[in-house]
Amino acid sequence: MTQDRTEMSEDDDDNSQSPPLDLRSAAIADHCSSSSSSTPNKSRNCMALNSQTFPDHVLENVLENVLQFLDSRCDRNAASLVCKSWWRVEALTRSEVFIGNCYALSPTRLTQRFKRVKSLLLKGKPRFADFNLMPPDWGANFAPWVSTMAKAYPWLEKVDLKRMFVTDDDLALLADSFPGFKELILVCCEGFGTSGIAIVANKCRKLKVLDLIESEVTDDEVDWISCFPEGVTSLESLAFDCVEAPINFEALEGLVGRSPFLKKLRLNRLVSLEELHRLLLGAPQLTSLGTGSFSHDNAPQSEQEPDYAAAFRACKSVVCLSGFRDLMPEYLPSILPVCSNLTSLNFSYANISPDMFKPIIHNCHRLQVFWALDSICDEGLQAVAATCKELRELRIFPFDPREESEGPVSELGLQAISEGCRNLESILYFCQRMTNAAVIAMSENCPELTVFRLCIMGRHRPDHVTGKPMDEGFGAIVKNCKKLTRLAISGLLTDQAFRYMGEHGKLIRTLSVAFAGDSDMALRHVLEGCPRLQKLEIRDSPFGDVALRCGMHRYYNMRFVWMSACPLSKGCCKDVARAMPNLVVEVIGSDDDDDNRDYVETLYMYRSLDGPRNDVPKFVTIL
């Protein structure tokens, strides 16, 4: 949560419309690599005129100096399409590269086009893989990327991966190949363990950021904290809350003590409250803190209990608070001294009741980002609405994520939030009961919404007051929230909801659909009506071959389409694959599938410049 970019929705990365490395660029790439720079008569536009009057190299130097100020990916992509010269210079000056789908191109293409990359942002598996909808070992291996970049970019400083498979060997190669390496961020990754982390800690002497976020890290029983080198470090951010392995606390205390630039520290569950206390006393300069367990070890409490509130009071700079992994609620009030400074608070691992919660939130006037469990109930949400007028992002997760659970939050909480938090931009809300009225109210009260993700946990559940489908609610969202770019729908939904989406959802980039719709028409509305749609993920919905064919004019302009448990036939998918040679059409099945079966359990398709991947596991068929 400390890294806004990585924690907020994926759309945050590509706010602006950007077809990075799209097929037109590929055409230009091929064209340029075969022609020399001094053939002005091949340039397409006005630059051709200038290049007759100025030597090319002067022009390109000027361009280089200008283009290096361009940061935005979207702007750079646009600049690269102006003409060959601009393409070439842009490629030379782009230092941060974003690749939204690691299989959209090969590592070699990256290194051939961009010569001076210092920072890479790479995303692998599609999001539904997080929910066990994809067998393990599907792919998204970091290995080919790191080995190619090791030779091409010895000056690489930053790697930010999401949903990639990273091994200890990959980390070792990274640590060995990039002497100036500064930032490693691994979000929702797996495949590595504490031994890989230890190597990075030890060899990357300029390391500023080591953030392991929601990743699976195996415990190799290595004391990786002790592997950081002696002496003052450059560490600014250290996040290991997802590492389920005990750490050497004395070593951590020492590390924090010799890291004067450390601003962000996120501890794991195995750091106790007393240990946290000691750390806080030694690092009052922290701005972002993940508290670890927030409970005592099992030993009986010592006679004199540390003054936790005082320790927090000393942390005047903390604006972002998370953790509370095994919260002992009687200690929660110790955070009160920092509440009024907080802009970001994450209680989503803590089972906090409304009574415990209200005194805390009452002080959080500046809160902008708030994550919690539904254990705070509608009552707690009402308290949030009453106090947090600056709230921009809200996420409410279910304490008991089963369809038949009680569900302590409902339309009442949503309504209250919509009335109190008018600046809301992003919401993720899990609940068991909802009404169209509350969703409509939110659409009217919160015009700044860009992300609306409502998960009514019981499948096909209608408005629990009127018994009607949730069509009108979601319809109002797409109609009234003119800035909406990401939408996730749930509850009982007919084709009408999709008609609304196609008609009004003109800016939608990411759409998540589950157990919704009646017929192919629904998907057709969306494919024909949403011109900005980039990421489409659908499960268990009645959309078949007819619907799939309706999108063929769009698939090259999308990052991916995921459809699982939908009535698609292999024949149709093959037709699509044949008609669109630059689209990789993967059919993913489970292990004991028969090749002869015509059904498609999971379809995952994406555009690619370099054809199908060469690391396909046996349960994947590329059509």
Added chain:
Amino acid sequence: MDPRNREICPKLLDLIPQGRKWYQEEKINNTDQEKKLELRLGPPGGDEDQSTMKKINIETRNNMKQQQQQQNIKKESEDKSFHCFNGNHFSPSNKTTYVPQKRTAPGPVVGWPPVRSFRKNLASTSSSKLGNESSHGDQINKSDGGEKQVEPKKEGMFVKINMDSVPIGRKVDLNAYNSYEQLSFAVDKLFRGLLAAQRDISGGEGEEKPIIGLLDGKGEFTLTYEDNEGDKMLVGDVPWQMFVSSVKRLRVIKSSEISSSLTFGCSKQEKKIRH
């Protein structure tokens, strides 16, 4: 398993009671043949309403395959379609009424609600810290630490489960449960209807009776499993997480068959059942 299925499948189809009101879905492409091969399940004499039937979706990932198959025009006649309970997902748009859903609590579906695995175990770990000794969940976490492989609870953990006298096997996702009680409940839901249907064929009572006493030996059936070393054991003896990490498949056997197969003096602590 397959050859057995093919033999028995016509008989099993016959057992679908003609007189009862079962879920009937109109599908444009449905031939008689396809209709015969669809296994239907629903509350006897209950609502035929299509929207209610959506609830009778005791699904596992395997089941979804079967539902899709039935949509195909070129449908194969022999398949594991008996796994399938017709979900209402694929009906054409001739539905006109929406009735407030009755909650018939279907079994868990893979990946739903869409919450990442590390958020799912909160109920068993965090709250139990309140004033207690270190919770069971904590101990298990620490003891799992030495393994090189990824902890099983992070992925969908599907194991096959068969029941004596029922020719149809199923699959369960063990990650969806936190305790033996939950698993036992799920087994009941999975097999209750199938067992009743099977009994109907063999001329016994076709009424659905809950399958209870799976864990204590007191019921008509007992839940057993085969572990990663191939040994067959009674379910329930070891801590839940240990069970999840070693189980390879499950079997529901008649309780009467256990006592004759128990062996004593084994090197392992758990009871083994040698067949």
